[in-house]
Amino acid sequence: MPSNAGTTRLVIVESPAKAKTISGYLGPGYVVEASFGHVRDLPRNAADVPAKYKGEPWARLGVDVDNGFHALYVVSPDRKQQISKLVKLAKEVDEIFLATDEDREGEAIAWHLVETLKPKVPVKRMVFHEITKPAIQAAVANPREIDRDLVDAQEARRILDRLYGYEVSPVLWKKVMPKLSAGRVQSVATRIVVERERQRMAFRTAEYWDILATLAVAKPGEGPRTFNATLVALNGDRIATGKDFEPTTGRVRAGAGVVHLDEGGARGLAARLADRPFTVTRVEEKPYRRRPYAPFITSTLQQEAARKLRFSSQQTMRTAQRLYENGYITYMRTDSVNLSETAIAAARRQIVELYGERSVPPEPRRYTGKVKNAQEAHEAIRPAGDNFRTPGEVAKELSAEEYKLYELIWRRTIASQMTDAVGSSVSVRIRAVSSAQEEADFGATGKTITDPGFLRAYVESSDDENAEAEDAERRLPTLVKDQPLTADELAAQGHHTQPPSRYTEASLVKALEELGIGRPSTYASIMQTIQDRGYVTKRGQAMIPTFLAFAVIGLMERHYPRLIDYDFTASMENELDEIAGGDHAAVDFLTSFYFGSTNGTGDQAIAHAGGLKKLVTENLSEIDARSVNSIPLFTDDEGREVVVRVGRYGPYLQRALPGSVSGTASVSGSASGEGEGEEGGSQGDRAPIPEGLAPDELTPEKVHELFLGGGGERKLGDDPSTGEPILLKSGRFGPYVASGERKSSLLRSQSPDSLTLEQALQLLRLPRLIGVAPDGTEVFANNGRYGPYVKRGDEFRSLDSEDKMFTVTLDEALALLAAPKTRQRRAAAPPLREMGNDPLTEKPLVIKDGRFGPYVTDGEFNASLRRGQTPEELTLEQASEMLAEKRAKGPAPKKKAAKKAAPAKKTTAAKKTTAAKKTTAAKKAPAKKAAPKKATSTPNE
Numbered sequence: 001m002p003s004n005a006g007t008t009r010l011v012i013v014e015s016p017a018k019a020k021t022i023s024g025y026l027g028p029g030y031v032v033e034a035s036f037g038h039v040r041d042l043p044r045n046a047a048d049v050p051a052k053y054k055g056e057p058w059a060r061l062g063v064d065v066d067n068g069f070h071a072l073y074v075v076s077p078d079r080k081q082q083i084s085k086l087v088k089l090a091k092e093v094d095e096i097f098l099a100t101d102e103d104r105e106g107e108a109i110a111w112h113l114v115e116t117l118k119p120k121v122p123v124k125r126m127v128f129h130e131i132t133k134p135a136i137q138a139a140v141a142n143p144r145e146i147d148r149d150l151v152d153a154q155e156a157r158r159i160l161d162r163l164y165g166y167e168v169s170p171v172l173w174k175k176v177m178p179k180l181s182a183g184r185v186q187s188v189a190t191r192i193v194v195e196r197e198r199q200r201m202a203f204r205t206a207e208y209w210d211i212l213a214t215l216a217v218a219k220p221g222e223g224p225r226t227f228n229a230t231l232v233a234l235n236g237d238r239i240a241t242g243k244d245f246e247p248t249t250g251r252v253r254a255g256a257g258v259v260h261l262d263e264g265g266a267r268g269l270a271a272r273l274a275d276r277p278f279t280v281t282r283v284e285e286k287p288y289r290r291r292p293y294a295p296f297i298t299s300t301l302q303q304e305a306a307r308k309l310r311f312s313s314q315q316t317m318r319t320a321q322r323l324y325e326n327g328y329i330t331y332m333r334t335d336s337v338n339l340s341e342t343a344i345a346a347a348r349r350q351i352v353e354l355y356g357e358r359s360v361p362p363e364p365r366r367y368t369g370k371v372k373n374a375q376e377a378h379e380a381i382r383p384a385g386d387n388f389r390t391p392g393e394v395a396k397e398l399s400a401e402e403y404k405l406y407e408l409i410w411r412r413t414i415a416s417q418m419t420d421a422v423g424s425s426v427s428v429r430i431r432a433v434s435s436a437q438e439e440a441d442f443g444a445t446g447k448t449i450t451d452p453g454f455l456r457a458y459v460e461s462s463d464d465e466n467a468e469a470e471d472a473e474r475r476l477p478t479l480v481k482d483q484p485l486t487a488d489e490l491a492a493q494g495h496h497t498q499p500p501s502r503y504t505e506a507s508l509v510k511a512l513e514e515l516g517i518g519r520p521s522t523y524a525s526i527m528q529t530i531q532d533r534g535y536v537t538k539r540g541q542a543m544i545p546t547f548l549a550f551a552v553i554g555l556m557e558r559h560y561p562r563l564i565d566y567d568f569t570a571s572m573e574n575e576l577d578e579i580a581g582g583d584h585a586a587v588d589f590l591t592s593f594y595f596g597s598t599n600g601t602g603d604q605a606i607a608h609a610g611g612l613k614k615l616v617t618e619n620l621s622e623i624d625a626r627s628v629n630s631i632p633l634f635t636d637d638e639g640r641e642v643v644v645r646v647g648r649y650g651p652y653l654q655r656a657l658p659g660s661v662s663g664t665a666s667v668s669g670s671a672s673g674e675g676e677g678e679e680g681g682s683q684g685d686r687a688p689i690p691e692g693l694a695p696d697e698l699t700p701e702k703v704h705e706l707f708l709g710g711g712g713e714r715k716l717g718d719d720p721s722t723g724e725p726i727l728l729k730s731g732r733f734g735p736y737v738a739s740g741e742r743k744s745s746l747l748r749s750q751s752p753d754s755l756t757l758e759q760a761l762q763l764l765r766l767p768r769l770i771g772v773a774p775d776g777t778e779v780f781a782n783n784g785r786y787g788p789y790v791k792r793g794d795e796f797r798s799l800d801s802e803d804k805m806f807t808v809t810l811d812e813a814l815a816l817l818a819a820p821k822t823r824q825r826r827a828a829a830p831p832l833r834e835m836g837n838d839p840l841t842e843k844p845l846v847i848k849d850g851r852f853g854p855y856v857t858d859g860e861f862n863a864s865l866r867r868g869q870t871p872e873e874l875t876l877e878q879a880s881e882m883l884a885e886k887r888a889k890g891p892a893p894k895k896k897a898a899k900k901a902a903p904a905k906k907t908t909a910a911k912k913t914t915a916a917k918k919t920t921a922a923k924k925a926p927a928k929k930a931a932p933k934k935a936t937s938t939p940n941e
Contacts, residue, residue: 010093011126014034015325017326018325020032021326025131025136033085035082039075040073042062063163077884082840090117094121096122097124102127107146107150108150110125124143124145129330130329132385156589157576160576160589160590163590165181167613172552174625176552185512186533187552189530197545197550200499200695203696206250206252207494209495210495211269211270211440213228215228216487217479218486226488229428233439234269235259235439239258241495244258247497272438276433277484277486278432278442279482279483281429281430283428284427285424286425290420292417295380295416296382297336299520302317302505302509303506303507304412307461309408313527314525314873328394328402329406329409334520338369338380339366347382347413347414350414365417367380382413388410391406415455415457418456421453425447444476452471499696502543504542508543528866532866535548539692544694551628551646559622563615593612631643633653633703636655644695652687652688653698714728716728716737716756717757719739722739724740726760726764737764744764747763766782766783767782770809781804786798788805790813795817799816835879847865847871847879
């Protein structure tokens with residue numbers, strides 16, 4: 001598309017990939033350049049704050065809360081080079097088009113570009129739903145001004161999140177653990193996962209039985225000869241099923257009025273029904289009709305990609321971003337189910353081509369979204385263009401991930417404009433009278449699909465992996481009332497009630513969406529954040545909260561319940577939407593939230609509490625650190641309370657001694673077991689919690705096993721030489737044996753379950769004196785951090801097995817110590833992946849495998865991959881951003897070599913004098929932490 005004669009235009013987009021695609025659709029006179037995402041943000045740390053603001057009391061926040069919540073924005077260090085390039089280009093053109101994404105975040109980026117570049121030429125905003133030639137040309141021809149209401153809403157969201165995070169997170173640092181974070185949406189998402197785990201922990205299973213009958217018709221007509229029916233009632237009372245039991249007790253709900261069959265009852269009834277006649281008592285047939293699913297929005301795309309493709313939310317959005325930027329799909333951050341008229345026409349044409357005229361309804365389908373405050377002016381996620389390309393037509397152009405996601409989007413879009421699936425469903429009741437004159441009613445249902453309609457193109461998956469597929473049929477014989485049947489088999493079936501399923505990323509996104517919390521652009525980042533912060537781990541698709549999450553959410557629930565209240569969080573989203581619509585002022589909203597002024601906006605509960613600022617400062621002294629870091633589990637058979645402590649080295653079990661004070665009692669103050677906390681101020685046994693063990697798996701049986709299997713304390717016998725008991729204990733670094741003052745860790749090859757008294761005695765003799773060398777120095781064998789070794793003076797040599805510590809002779813040890821140290825240099829391993837050149841520096845980027853896991857490097861700076869990232873999934877843009885952050889921080893400071901203390905003179909007089917001085921000083925000076933002694937072994941306590 002040629003520009004006006006002699007006019008040069010600069011088009012600024014976010015990413016290089018987007019720039020490359022768009023530049024191909026614009027003619028001469030257009031320069032397309034990327035901003036590489038956000039160009040400015042609030043300061044990340046004190047180093048980012050400009051010198052002139054460092055003395056301001058609000059500099060830590062980056063927001064001047066006393067002057068209209070004016071935000072201090074700074075150009076990201078890794079964007080300065082690109083900004084300089086854009087400033088130079090802006091001076092060389094006649095017009096600037098800001099082509100950032102169409103959502104609020106994109107609008108804010110456009111505004112930040114204007115504020116940063118300060119152009120002297122006209123600036124226009126161009127928006128589009130897809131990156132196709134017609135869409136780009138239309139956007140250039142119909143530009144608009146920057147929507148300041150959208151910018152205000154996004155700016156208010158950013159400031160709100162900064163205030164929340166910077167005021168609440170320090171509370172967690174002081175009371176739980178350093179370096180934790182709180183967030184307006186992440187904390188609520190964590191609470192949802194924790195609450196589900198609590199339900200699972202409180203759940204008590206129940207057993208119930210029924211009977212499965214294989215019934216046969218005497219003269220089969222249409223349909224199968226046999227079918228299955230399940231016992232549903234006995235003497236008119238319904239048979240108990242899983243929904244009839246209390247989840248926390250495993251007992252039948254009061255007033256349920258059901259028959260609870262146990263194994264004996266079910267088997268006895270089945271025996272009494274054997275060889276008895278069965279008769280059809282009722283047949284009900286109804287038409288079956290299923291409408292198509294709406295086209296994808298961000299949340300439903302993430303849910304279905306997780307169910308069908310096993311993609312994480314981040315993986316889905318990264319893949320969708322590439323499809324969008326390369327012109328294959330429309331914009332992927334949307335909460336609207338609308339399709340444009342051209343998209344509907346394209347879908348209907350393609351349906352006719354692929355499935356025939358009968359698969360297209362007479363009138364186009366239009367959908368209404370269920371998401372609160374959906375931006376209905378936007379479009380759903382669909383294939384780009386006025387004529388959709390089939391997956392087969394694009395297969396060779398896409399990666400495997402891109403192809404799978406594109407096919408999913410294409411199928412869902414096509415199916416949304418197809419006819420209903422129709423058929424019939426039938427419900428049958430059958431009765432038999434037992435030999436004891438019991439009336440047993442059985443039920444069976446069937447479904448037949450006569451026209452699959454949209455199901456030919458797409459069938460939605462379910463979060464319940466055992467759920468029946470939408471297109472599955474259950475065919476029954478043609479049955480009529482009073483028809484006789486015979487039982488080929490009567491099988492008693494046992495069932496157990498199941499706890500509520502854990503959330504997956506897909507179902508958690510769905511829960512947040514239903515609550516009105518978060519927005520399409522934030523779901524994927526929230527899923528990643530709660531995992532990166534150590535609040536949630538994944539086992540397969542299931543999201544499991546850590547005990548750290550229990551401690552954090554417990555603190556918030558007790559002291560700041562409103563900040564993680566679902567309705568309150570959703571109401572903040574609504575107010576941000578009102579700001580975006582021009583119906584509310586951002587300053588009033590932020591003032592109400594932070595200071596608590598009640599002027600008709602903001603949350604009244606927070607306002608009456610004096611606002612966030614007062615809430616987090618005045619209540620701080622009331623928070624008992626030890627209490628919030630203690631998660632009660634149960635009281636055992638001996639009356640001992642068992643709790644999980646969240647300590648500085650991780651969670652562990654503690655069991656109070658009989659008659660001692662409750663495990664949750666403590667002093668308030670510092671976090672993670674300080675004071676009377678983890679260091680032993682409380683009485684009781686302790687046992688480590690194995691990594692990977694989920695909270696709901698800490699059953700009484702499992703806890704008992706952990707205390708016996710190396711946790712807690714177990715006597716192995718007595719030391720024959722001293723008569724002192726030898727105990728197997730558990731410390732924060734694992735199991736160890738102790739006798740009197742002697743302690744020693746178990747070897748890697750040893751298990752607490754099978755440790756013998758003889759093995760414990762061997763461990764307690766470490767370090768083992770092997771003998772004396774010819775020069776008079778003693779030679780020892782011991783076990784250390786890097787394994788078994790022999791030592792003479794300052795000389796060490798490794799042993800090739802742990803057993804050698806107990807068998808190596810003096811001659812063998814001296815031979816090892818006499819041999820020169822050898823370090824075999826390993827050949828450099830090839831990189832895990834070559835990524836191409838960094839868009840910012842043009843340096844080649846590769847992913848390597850390091851001591852602490854995979855990392856990306858440009859040869860000068862290294863950045864470890866974050867939790868959940870894999871070498872295969874990491875994009876070039878992400879790698880570039882990670883290294884840019886490292887460059888901005890500069891090289892790590894070199895550690896200074898520690899000065900060696902002068903050796904003390906070993907005279908008796910000197911020792912006595914020193915001891916006397918120490919005794920006098922100790923009386924005068926406050927106690928200091930004792931310097932570590934030279935270890936004679938390596939205990940794990």
